Amino acid sequence: MSPDVENAVAQPRTSERGAATRSSLLAAAREIFVSKGFAEAGVTDVVARADASVGSLYHHFSGKADLYLTLWEEFQARQTQRTKRAVRTSRADGESDPMRVFVGAARAYLDGCLEERELAALFLRGDGPPGFDVVMRDRLRVWAQRNAALFEDEPALVVVVTGALAAAVSEVVRSGDRALAEEVLAIIGQIRPATSATTPSNG
Numbered sequence: 001m002s003p004d005v006e007n008a009v010a011q012p013r014t015s016e017r018g019a020a021t022r023s024s025l026l027a028a029a030r031e032i033f034v035s036k037g038f039a040e041a042g043v044t045d046v047v048a049r050a051d052a053s054v055g056s057l058y059h060h061f062s063g064k065a066d067l068y069l070t071l072w073e074e075f076q077a078r079q080t081q082r083t084k085r086a087v088r089t090s091r092a093d094g095e096s097d098p099m100r101v102f103v104g105a106a107r108a109y110l111d112g113c114l115e116e117r118e119l120a121a122l123f124l125r126g127d128g129p130p131g132f133d134v135v136m137r138d139r140l141r142v143w144a145q146r147n148a149a150l151f152e153d154e155p156a157l158v159v160v161v162t163g164a165l166a167a168a169v170s171e172v173v174r175s176g177d178r179a180l181a182e183e184v185l186a187i188i189g190q191i192r193p194a195t196s197a198t199t200p201s202n203g
Contacts, residue, residue, distance in 0.1 A: 022060045024050045026074070029067040034118045037127045038068055065129035072132075075119055076139065082108040098150045099161075103189045106165050110181045113173050120173045140166060157193050164188050 028050035032041045043064055047057050061067050086108035090101045113120040123136070144162045151157045168184040171177075 018060070021050075021052055021056050025052055025057055025060060026067065026071060028052075029064075030071055030119060030122075033068060033071070034122055037125075038064070038122075038129065039127055068129055068132070069135070071119065072123055072135070075116060075123070078116075079109055079112045082112045098152075099189055099191065102147065102150055102161060103185050106168075106188065107181070107185055109165070110169065110172055110185070113169055114176065114178060114181070117173060117176055120169075124170055124173055151193075154193050157191070160191060161188055164191070 025046060029041075029046045032045045032049055036045065041064065043054060043057060046064075046067065047054050050057075057067075061070065083105040086104045087101055090104040095101055095104070126133070140162070144158055147162055148155065148158045151161075164184070165188065168181065168188075172181045172184070
């Protein structure tokens with residue numbers, strides 16, 4: 001077998017091993033951050049839990065903050081998939097009311113928070129790397145911009161529903177109360193633009 005062929009055969013194994021190491025480091029970081037908090041957690045705690053070396057951690061991540069931010073980005077990616085799936089399902093079912101579509105997506109987001117409650121709570125408790133609050137604010141702004149596309153020319157409505165859902169996420173994650181989540185969604189679903197609320201009805 002030529003060296004090139006040997007390398008081609010060996011490469012996937014190396015990549016799989018590297019991916020497995022990366023996954024085990026992230027799983028270990030999640031456990032350590034949840035149990036000890038970001039500030040108290042150390043790189044040595046993570047590698048010990050993952051049964052890995054410090055060198056392997058720095059091969060995949062730049063440090064403790066990078067582990068935390070990667071957990072956050074992967075959680076957000078899963079949440080995005082959940083909400084996009086909900087929007088697609090609503091529209092496939094013939095739903096055209098933007099607020100009902102939004103509530104369906106919001107329910108999927110809250111379900112994800114409850115499904116991964118320990119991780120969601122980790123990001124909400126304020127014990128993250130320096131500057132993480134800015135990252136969260138930026139993500140909320142991007143999310144609000146997506147909502148704006150759903151509620152055309154209704155910037156005030158976007159502010160209200162985005163703020164209401166952000167508060168709901170915080171409370172639902174803290175309490176783990178799915179019934180509260182449904183109550184909040186029912187109230188959000190009744191919110192309408194001020195213009196339609198104040199426009200006199202004909203007749």
